[in-house]
Amino acid sequence: MTHLDRPPAVEVHHPHPITTHPTAAPxxxxxxxxxxxxxxxxxxxxxVITGYAIEPVKPEPVxxxxxxxxxxxxxxxxxxxxxxxxxxxxxxxxxxxxxxAFVTQLIILAAVIFGGWIAIQIFSANxxxxxxxxxxxxxxxxxxxxxx
Numbered sequence: 239m240t241h242l243d244r245p246p247a248v249e250v251h252h253p254h255p256i257t258t259h260p261t262a263a264p265x266x267x268x269x270x271x272x273x274x275x276x277x278x279x280x281x282x283x284x285x286v287i288t289g290y291a292i293e294p295v296k297p298e299p300v301x302x303x304x305x306x307x308x309x310x311x312x313x314x315x316x317x318x319x320x321x322x323x324x325x326x327x328x329x330x331x332x333x334x335x336x337x338x339a340f341v342t343q344l345i346i347l348a349a350v351i352f353g354g355w356i357a358i359q360i361f362s363a364n365x366x367x368x369x370x371x372x373x374x375x376x377x378x379x380x381x382x383x384x385x386x
Contacts, residue, residue: 278288 276288276290278286280286
C-alpha cells in the first residue's frame, strides 16, 4: 500500500467561542431574512465539504447612453471651425500689419541713406576740384550753347 492508496488523516476543527471585551455591547443573534441553502460537495478522495452557497454579486443594469443628435454635433463642429477661422484671420492680420511696418521701416532707412548720400555729393562738390565748374555769370549764351 502506498501513500496514495491510504485515505488521508481526518482533521477535526472545533469552533472557538467568541469572547467579547467586558465593556463591549452584548452580542445579539440576528436571523437572516431568508434561510440560506446548505450545499455539500464530495471531493474525489471521498471527503465531503458542506457550506452555504454564496450568490454572486449581480452587476447593476447598464443604462443606455443618450443618443447624441447629429445636429448638435454639426453645431459643435461648426463652432470649432468658426473659432479656428477667426483665429487664423487674426494671425493673418497681425502678420500683414507687422510686414507693412517692416517694409515702411526699410523704405525710411533707404530714404535716409539715399538722402545722406545726395547731401554728401552736394556738399562735397563745392569743395573738390575734380569736377567741372560752370560759372553762369561769365558764360555767354548763343544758340543754346555756352561760350566762355
